Amino acid sequence: MKNKLLNLLVAALLLGGCGTGESTQNGAVEDSGWKTLKKVSGREIIAELKQTVDPSPEREKAIEALEDYPEFGEPTTELKEDLAVQAIEGPAAIESVEEVYGNFEEEGILFFENQRDGAEQSGIWIGVKEPDERVQKLLDMLQPRVDAGEIVAEPIYIFRSPHTQQELYDLQEDVLEVLKGMEHGRGSFGLSANTVTSDIEITHDFLKPEQQEELKKQFPDHTFHFTQEGKMVAEPGESSIIWPEETFTDSPVEEGGFILSIEEKRILVVGGSEDATYYSFPEAGELKVGQRVNVEASGGILESYPAQGSAKFVEVLPDYKPIGAVLSESQAVVKVLDEFGGKSLDALMVIKDISYDVEKKVWVFKILQGNEEVTFEVVDQ
Structure with missing residues (x-):
């Protein structure tokens, strides 16, 4: 105590x-x-x-x-x-x-x-x-x-005081049970009962207006404050993958990270502008290794290395393919994984930068593996 x-x-x-x-x-x-x-x-x-x-x-x-x-x-x-x-x-x-x-x-x-x-x-x-x-x-x-x-x-x-701290804890548990029934395994939420006012404060990415009203009806003696965090989760039957309007672009893409591995309902995103993170994602099988993606997480991220979390949406970015190049960026990433990543699996490979050398016809990778940074080239063929 x-x-x-x-x-x-x-x-x-x-x-x-x-x-x-x-x-x-x-x-x-x-x-x-x-x-x-x-x-x-x-x-x-x-x-x-x-x-x-x-x-x-x-x-x-x-x-x-x-x-x-x-x-x-x-x-x-x-x-x-x-x-x-x-x-x-x-x-x-x-x-x-x-x-x-x-x-x-x-x-x-x-x-x-x-x-x-x-x-x-x-x-x-x-x-x-x-x-x-x-x-x-x-x-x-x-x-x-x-x-x-x-x-x-x-x-x-x-x-x-009109209430005790224990009563607020009990109130949170009661609201929690109702929220779990509304979530259906999609989305995330945060819940707290304000110590001073006893107002119920909920952050979420899935509660529809009618669900919010249902919560108010079940707990009529309390004031609710709802805050939506990020996009609402996809509806059942809708895809959580955001595909680009154009599959390829001849301009370099700077944002996003690279999918370096795909397992059953899980992807590993590393490098670029993204931290190394394993994301659980039900639609992982529809994605491809090498793609550059932006991930919107759902809920908290476990601070391991790589980190671990759940993906609410995965935005696939246009695949960079310079004019005259044989390979696209994602295809070059697959090659560097085969040729470089297989040489040492003890340390996670982080792609810091990718560029295309028009004269030499090679993709130039700056790679960090462990504490060592190296430059690696992939022939464009």
Whole structure:
């Protein structure tokens, strides 16, 4: 549990914040009922710490130590306050929540808000769905640290949350099951439930409008945000291969990578402008070794070498065939695979560049195999 809570500190660098609108109403903690003291950003504050002393010199020194942060952009007062909360109040609050509640994911939510992302004030938010006597224990643990000047009270917000983190996890699982039934093995998606709002955020390349509406109907208490990534997958019965309008061109083609091998429902694309990647592709049998292609991946890419992924679309580029040449570029690639690639299979062959020498009537390859770069010529015949 400790690691999960501490991971929230890292997530703070990514989570944005809403603007903070604060009422002037104030009040003391109730032993029963946990009444709303005020509202901040539309959230019901149910308990708050009291700022009793000025921050200690030790805390000020800790803030000064945060000045070297060029990776976060131009140093500003707002950025400094954001980082101070993440480095000082944040860990103190997380540590206390962990000690009081143990598995807090079943009790509420934790998140940061940052001024650089739009919030009026930097803060760590502790949302409790069903507040009880443990809220007072949390206050009793943190207040002495405020009194000692170790932390300041203002950036720590304790509010009534409409949901817990565990409920969001359960919600994601429920939505996931519905999405899997809609995917039918075609396309990919990403899914998350927003910690702050509980909105469901889905990235996809296959959901039709009617499927999106069906999801909304099945989960009417939640707001959905759909984002399409890349082209939509081909419909059943449609090809995922994009063929060129003209098979050949007499102008060199610079983009794309080369198909160096074809297996059952899998292609290896290497060189040119493409990284070395094995793509699973149901229509692999309709392609040819040597073709120059652009691949649009579906979903994530496994960072092995070669990398591994799935191809959503394969665009076959026009085959370069200079005027007067006997071989086309793809045919020359097949020859270089036969003549050069077969000499050493210990290292992957990467075609860095191909050109055609009109006078010598040869195709000139610049090839990287392992750490060695060589020039290899294929006679145009």
